[in-house]
Amino acid sequence: MEPLNETRQAPLGDSILTTAKVAGISAIVSLLATITGVIAFLTSPPAPVTAGEEGLEDNAASQVVNSASSMSVFISLIISMLAFYFLYRFSFLTKNSFKHNDRTQLVKALYSLAGYFRIWGVIMFIVAIFFSMAFIAGILTSLFS
């Protein structure tokens, strides 16, 4: 079997390797941004919404609104950590595969990159569903109001 760093000459080998390096940096910066966001939220949380504001009718509704912001921060942290795991794994395994001439590691790295895009694909799909629901709700509201 040919050594990996010989078979993967430029342009493909270089292209995969530089993509992996940039992806690793992007993963770290993205995780740092999310962590600082969570710390900023925990140290200075937004003023709680009281009943009467935002057209809320009772305290239960305002509690739901207040807990929703904490939930969204928690969910974004989980998504960010998952995305970091897959992207950093892609970066690490790709660099390792070129270093040790190990093709199986490169296959794992590429599947990790696919996993990273799978996460964003699913999220985008969920966002699209919410957009569609908002669109339908808007049409129904304009029809019945």
Place this chain on the structure above:
Amino acid sequence: MEQQEQSDNILEQEPLEEESSAVLQISRWVKLITSVGFAIGTFIVVVMLTSGAQILRQLAAALPIKTDGIYGALVTGFFMLFFITALILYYLYKAAHLLTQGVKERNSVVLAQGFHFLKNFFIATAILSLVQLLINLTNLLS
């Protein structure tokens, strides 16, 4: 030169079939992201064309900062965000297209171009994350 071309054409080698299936999986998910992204973008364009001014005025009124020109800043911010998102989606679209084409044609040059567009996508996301990090740090320190 010929030897390099031969060695570059890695997908013709038997042990790398798994790699091509992994690349195809990447391109499939990237294609889904771009399709959904362009659909959401179209929806946003339609909404902003019909009632964009009203939405941005309401948003400007709801912001805690009350200064002159906040509406203009919001419009500029929206356009900047819109074009950056469009650029990111373009990179992803090109990457998905070239990766699929590269695997089907077993052409390493096309595959390399696909990965080049993925690299551009990661550069764009890294810059956006850096901006977000700076904003968060400013909020933390203020």
